[in-house]
Every structure is written in structure tokens, then in C-alpha cells.
Amino acid sequence: MSSLYERVGGQKAVDAAVELFYRNVLADGRIARFFDGVNMDDQIAKQKSFLTMAFGGPNKYTGHDMRNAHKKLVAKGLNDTHVDAVIENLNRTLRQLGVGEKEVKEVAALADSVRSDVLNR
């Protein structure tokens, strides 16, 4: 049984998804404001880390970093509906890349597993 990371296409899939995902997120009026003023190059690198983790790829995920990164945003009103919107954009990105529904669901579940860290709960 091959891993989720292999099934979605590994490193190549991350590279293909990262800009598409970022464009989708920035174009989504529900969450775009949370990205105001961020350095886009840094953000792309962070998105790459997040997608690698969500695709089940090699990572050393620590909730600590996720909490720190989103602390200020929680103060700005980041809540469950925004996390839902991000996961929705992630699903859409994967479908745009032709990833199968089964894998889309698995990726969404992995992304959802960091919800508490993101929302600092």
C-alpha cells in the first residue's frame, strides 16, 4: 500500500499545488485579509511546508510553530469558518490538479488535524 504522499504525486505535486493554492486563497474574500502585509516569498515557503505536511510527506510538524504563526491572526478574529475556507481551497486546488476524491478527503483530514494549533485552542 503506497503512502498518501506517493499517491498524490509527492514533491512534484507539492510544487504544482503551492502557487495554485496560494492564488485560490488570496482570491477568496473570506480569508484574503489575513494575508495582507505578509511577505509573499516567505508565505510561499510556509505554504510549501504546510502542503508537504497535509500531503503526508516528510515533515517534522510541531504544533508550537503553527500556534506562534497564527497567534496574531486569532487576535484579528481568525476562527473555525476561516479554517474551513482554507481546507475548501485546498480541496479545490487538489481537484484542479486531478487528484482523486479519496486522496482529497485524506489530505483534508490531515489539514484538519492542525485546526486546534492554528486557532490556538
Add this chain to the structure above:
Amino acid sequence: MTRLIYKDRPVELSPGETVLEALERAGVDAPSSCRAGNCQTCLHRAIEGAPPPESQSGLTAAQKALGFFLPCVCRPTEPLTIVPPDDAGARLEATVRAIEPLSHDVVRLRIETTPFPYRPGQFIELIADEDLRRHYSLASHPEEDPFLEMHIRLHPNGRMSRRLMVDMKPGHRLHVAGPRGTCFYEGVDPEQPLALIGAGTGLAPLYGVLRDALRQGHRGEIRLYHGARDSKGLYLTEELQTLAQTRDNVRYIAAALDPNAPFGGDIAALALAEEKPRLTQTAYFLCGGENLVRRLKRDLFMAGASMKAIRSDVFSPA
């Protein structure tokens, strides 16, 4: 055992250990996050020795050329001397050679110093005094000019501006440090179109990049966009017009803010409209104030340009 030097001090590196692990064990306060070579939080630079290719994965061609690497996935195969990413390097003595007006509020400063390697479009720190230092981009070319050239906007109340106007006659001594920055001609296909977009003294690095591209035999079209608040702020216009006339592949598009001009004379809006049909093939260089660069970067990216194709240099206000 492979030798590792961090800022002049030897760091013990055990077999199989990553540079990040060695730095942490040596008590160096090195930032890190993903520890898997993705997030680039731990970025450092090798000033001697070549980091292994896998430790440069995901970095730009310019970063690779300067020796940047990711310590969290770097297991060195040869001796490395490394510094933090924003390390300005050694200070050099320099002498003012010429200072001339380019427009009503921009001067061209040329200084001489012991030659050091740099890429046109990078920036140096100009140190007039311990407490008076500014970053300026290099418009000169190391293989063509026996001096470093900078274009500096004069601010009526700026301390460096006053120093430039009052003290800096030819022969005046000062110091420089650097070079730094990754906004230079590297990792570009010679057939690829280039778009150089800047405002005000953002022209300095773009002028450097343009000269470097031509010197390296760039064959694709080069479109240089220069914007200013008013037409007095457009400088080097004759030289750039002549260049565009004599070179088949160079176009020069200048605009000053004016409600009656196309797009109100806003260089970012003008460039975006012009670039839209060619976004996916072009390499972009964006230089100028933070608002302009941010806006352009976002608009170009949202319109379909890859972030990998966008190089930028933001000028912080003096």
C-alpha cells in the same frame, strides 16, 4: 571530520549530523521550523565551500549562486564557512570619486574601493559614520566600471542627503559593506523576455541588471519600465532612449503620474496591462518603494506569473 566555521569560529560537526544540529549543539541561536528543507526559516549562507545540492533545493538561482543553503537538510561534503543570511561581510574603505545630479533630487555617487565581487542590482551599505549608514543599490558593472555607482534620492531633511550635499566632494573617505541582495541577472534563460519595473531610484538596480543582461548576451526582449511622481523625476531618459533605439531587443517605457496619461501615468498599472499577455514566459525584476513592489508582485502573481519568476528589491525609506 568535515570542518565547519560559523562566523570565524569552528563548530564541531559529528558524522551524519546536519549543520543545524551542529549549530544548536554549539549553542548558536539559529532559527528553524520545519527541519525538512521546506520553510526556509533556517536559511544561512556559505561564503567558503560549496553546500551539497540537496541543501539548496527550492532556493532561487540567485540564492544558489551566492551560496545560500538550508542548514536543516545540509550534511556537508567539504569544509564550509557559513554566516547568517543577512551578514553584511567585511567593511572596506572607499573614496568618493564623483557626485553629480541626475535630476532635481537624485544624485549619482561614484566611489572607488578595493575591488570585490558583486552582481549589478545587489546593494551595499554605505557607511558615512558609525551612526549614519544606508543601503544603496549598485548600478555599476564590476567588469566595466572601475567604481561603484549608486543613484541616491536627496531628502530635504535627510542626514545622509545633507552629508552628500555638503561633505562628499571627490576624495572624501568613507566605508562600505556588502554586497547583499538577490535581485540580479541569474537563472534567466537568454531567450526569455525580461521585464524590469521600478519607480524613482528603483532604476539604479534595474539599470545594473539591464547592463548585465546585455553584457551576458541576453537575446529575449527586455522591457524597462520607469515611473516617477512627475516628469522631473524621470532620469537617464536620453541614455535609455538611445539604448532602446540602438538595441533591437530593448524597450524603454517611462511614465510620470498624470491624471491625463494612460493609466494615470501609474507605472505599475501600465506595466501590468502591458505584461498580461506574456506573464507566463517573462522574468520579472521589481524595484522601488514597498507599496509599489508589493502591489506589483501580488498583481503579477494573481494574473498568472510564477513567484519563481519574480525577483524584487524593496527600498526602505531613508
